[in-house]
Amino acid sequence: MxxxxxxxxxxxxxxxxxxxxxxxxxxxxxxxxxxxxxxxxxxxxxxxxxxxxxxxxxxxxxxxxxxxxxxxxxxxxxxxxxxxxxxxxxxxxxxxxxxxxxxxxxxxxxxxxxxxxxxxxxxxxxxxxxxxxxxxxxxxxxxxxxxxxxxxxxxxxxxxxxxxxxxxxxxxxxxxxxxxxxxxxxxxxxxxxxxxxxxxxxxxxxxxxxxxxxxxxxxxxxxxxxxxxxxxxxRGGAENTLRFTGRPGLDLASLRKALPEDSTTTEPSPGSYRVTGTVDPQMLATVASWCAQNGVLPDAIAVERHTLEDVFLDLTGKELRG
Amino acid sequence: MTATGTFTPRPGAAPLGRMIRAQAALETRMLLRNGEQLLLTVVIPTLLLVLFSAVDIIDTGAGRAVDFLAPGVLALAVMSTAFTGQAIATGFERRYGVLKRLAASPLPRWGLMTAKTCAVLVTEVFQVALLTVVALALGWSPQGNPLAVAALLVLGTAAFSGLGLLMAGTLRAEATLAAANLVFLLLLVGGGVIVPLTKFPDAAQTVLGLLPISALSDGLRAVLQHGAALPWGDLGTLAVWAVLGLGAAARFFRWE
Missing domain, CATH: 3.40.50.300 (P-loop containing nucleotide triphosphate hydrolases)
Structure with a gap:
């Protein structure tokens, strides 16, 4: 038994x-x-x-x-x-x-x-x-x-x-x-x-x-x-952002082409650049090599993760502390 | 973080007897630590006994005033603890989530109620001992069978507890505070505690005589002042109040 x-x-x-x-x-x-x-x-x-x-x-x-x-x-x-x-x-x-x-x-x-x-x-x-x-x-x-x-x-x-x-x-x-x-x-x-x-x-x-x-x-x-x-x-709830600084007025079109389709590239203020999309090691490598090709030493490169608060706002359109 | 094992789950209720003893001890400490409660349960009955025994303010009929007053004040003591004090304390425990939190503990509800009753009885033992000593010092000569007195006190406690818990479990805490004090005052005057019911008009006497405080003070007086065996009428009145009060409390009590 x-x-x-x-x-x-x-x-x-x-x-x-x-x-x-x-x-x-x-x-x-x-x-x-x-x-x-x-x-x-x-x-x-x-x-x-x-x-x-x-x-x-x-x-x-x-x-x-x-x-x-x-x-x-x-x-x-x-x-x-x-x-x-x-x-x-x-x-x-x-x-x-x-x-x-x-x-x-x-x-x-x-x-x-x-x-x-x-x-x-x-x-x-x-x-x-x-x-x-x-x-x-x-x-x-x-x-x-x-x-x-x-x-x-x-x-x-x-x-x-x-x-x-x-x-x-x-x-x-x-x-x-x-x-x-x-x-x-x-x-x-x-x-x-x-x-x-x-x-x-x-x-x-x-x-x-x-x-x-x-x-x-x-x-x-x-x-x-x-x-x-x-x-x-x-990760799932919102886009992520990568920021870096370099000399002002860089032509971003070639960077945009090198990145996946859903990405965006902007220069919100002179010398300060913002890339949105799926931030992963691949994206970071793409941005770094583009900088190398353009003779740019990217300064203050930083990944901005979205917080739970951003996720919450995206999901509900409401402030969490409401 | 390394596991220290401090909080490694080992859940379980303590033995029932230990839980109820611990709860009863805590409830008793809460009662005896509360200044307002002591004013109501100890100071006022003692003062009334001394004052009205020493000064001839109210005509208490034939015999020594203390022989009339001591049984009435004992009834008042029971009412002050089982009804007024318990209603106010329980009302605020309900208001502040104490009853709610205890409901999530391993102590069952009936265990909590048993503990509350024990706390009331322990307090009453202190009250009766103190008032007896004071009354004896004032020349009191009690008659009758102590067991008959005990029966009246227990049944009175049951009747007043039911009414007190009914009030605490249905009204807001502030309303309970006000109402319990008002009822205490009204029953003190109109319940044969220090003023004989015979001072009231006949029609009023009939109604007032049915109050639990009147039944308790009248019954205690029958035994302690007149040496009666068992005042069945008063015991019956108290039993009816106990059944109605406890029944209604069990039915309508809200825990939060």
């Missing part, structure tokens, strides 16, 4: 971290407002996934449905292979949750609250270590209502990870943080990833998504309008 199969199809161990299909959520009964409108999203185990989008895009609603706070109006949601509402009791110990704000008794002290949260879990992270890592040592005895906004954010983050979850949901983890606290948060997210924790975070900061995420889902109007690695999104 062969050994038994490693589990049924619903074995949570093999399921994606998050699997959302056709999710719809409306609020209000009289004139319902559609917050999420047919959203599909798959989040693989391990790694950091950023849900990137402007305020009101449906990021928080999606995350809160995954956390089991709301029932979908349509569609299916599986988190670690479980139904967040029906299987809540089994799911809750395995996930960590950081709400966008609040979540702590106003009279509780920072360290007291973290210790309490730890005590609800079987095998929590060492509390003093976490306090030190997030720079909460100086305010451990301070009650929540007297903490600064940044300290409150970091305490909420600590509470989300103290139970050693497999998957954490961080809803705008760095909103309102100063640069130092922001980097402490980023470092912690990177360490979670290295230690094998799956992280889903929402943000409206492009740099945060670019810095942290293995996978970015751009959300607008309650749908995922693009998903991929930051590189894929930047």
């Amino acid at each position: 062969p050994s038994t199969s490693p589990g049924s199809p619903r074995t949570p161990g093999s399921a994606p971290a998050v699997e959302v299909t056709g999710l719809v959520k409306r609020y209000g009964s009289r004139s319902p407002k559609t917050a999420v409108d047919g959203l599909d999203l798959t989040v693989a185990r391990g790694g950091v996934t950023a849900l990137l989008g402007p305020n009101g895009a449906g990021k928080t609603t999606t995350v809160e449905i995954c956390e089991g706070y709301r029932r979908p109006d349509a569609g299916t949601v599986r988190v670690l292979g479980l139904d967040p509402v029906a299987d809540a009791a089994r799911l809750r110990p395995r996930i960590g949750v950081m709400l966008q704000s609040g979540g702590v008794y106003s009279g509780a002290r920072a360290e007291e609250m973290l210790r309490h949260t730890a005590s609800l879990h079987a095998d929590p992270v060492d509390v003093p270590l976490l306090i030190e890592r997030l720079g909460l040592g100086s305010c451990g005895r301070t009650t929540y209502r007297r903490l600064s906004g940044g300290q409150q954010q970091r305490l909420a983050l600590a509470m989300a990870v103290v139970g050693r979850p497999e998957l954490v949901f961080l809803d705008e983890p760095t909103a309102g943080l100063d640069p130092q606290a922001r980097h402490a948060t980023w470092d912690l997210v990177r360490e979670l990833r290295t230690d094998g924790v799956s992280v889903v975070l929402t943000t409206h900061f492009m740099d945060e998504a670019e810095q942290l995420a293995d996978d970015v889902a751009i959300i607008d109007g309650g749908r995922v309008i693009a998903q991929g690695t930051p590189d894929e999104l930047c």
Whole structure:
């Protein structure tokens, strides 16, 4: 008799971290407002996934449905292979949750609250270590209502990870943080990833998504309008640009001919040249050899990659921070 | 970055008993640390007991004033913690996302409610001990069976908790704050706590007598002042309020 199969199809161990299909959520009964409108999203185990989008895009609603706070109006949601509402009791110990704000008794002290949260879990992270890592040592005895906004954010983050979850949901983890606290948060997210924790975070900061995420889902109007690695999104979504400087008034026609058809060449200001198209090693070589043929020493040659913000603008015509 | 293993997933809930004990301890600390709560639950009942026992302001009928007042103030203490204090605290916990965040923790909702009840009961034990000592110092001579007193206090706690949680779970936090204090004041005056119900017109007496605070103060007085065995009428009134209040709270409570 062969050994038994490693589990049924619903074995949570093999399921994606998050699997959302056709999710719809409306609020209000009289004139319902559609917050999420047919959203599909798959989040693989391990790694950091950023849900990137402007305020009101449906990021928080999606995350809160995954956390089991709301029932979908349509569609299916599986988190670690479980139904967040029906299987809540089994799911809750395995996930960590950081709400966008609040979540702590106003009279509780920072360290007291973290210790309490730890005590609800079987095998929590060492509390003093976490306090030190997030720079909460100086305010451990301070009650929540007297903490600064940044300290409150970091305490909420600590509470989300103290139970050693497999998957954490961080809803705008760095909103309102100063640069130092922001980097402490980023470092912690990177360490979670290295230690094998799956992280889903929402943000409206492009740099945060670019810095942290293995996978970015751009959300607008309650749908995922693009998903991929930051590189894929930047490459696929928009043209790229190469700039160089040289002596003014070069004849660009021959360069234009040497480049692929979809390229353009301009001299926006005297001596400053701009080439658009698919910027790859081949293009760089073409430009360099053209410069050599024309006896030009290209000065300050630079590749300009499009940022996620450009991609977002191209896709939606909207500012990300809107 | 090298893996340190600090956050290597090892998820799991703590044993249920440990979670509820931890939650109850935290809830109790929150109650006892809050100055406004202590004013309501400790200072006001104690002051009323001392003031009205020492100064002959209200005609409390035959016998010593403290024998009339102590049971009423014990009823007030239960109301202040189980109803007013719990309604206000829970209302703001709901407002500030505490209940929402706890709902995502391994602690089940019923575990949270059990912990809240434990915190209320622990606070009441402190209140009853303090008020008993003060009343005895003022010359109180309690009668009756302590078990009958305990039954009244527990049933009163259930009735007031249901009403407090109903208010906290349905109104805005600010509305709960205002309404819970107003109700506290009205029931303090009209619930037989320090003013005998016999001072009110007959028609009003009938209605006021059905209030949970009246049933509790009347029942405690029947036992502690007059040595009654078990005041079934008052216990019945409290039981009805408990069923209605807890039932409505379970049905209408909104967690965020």
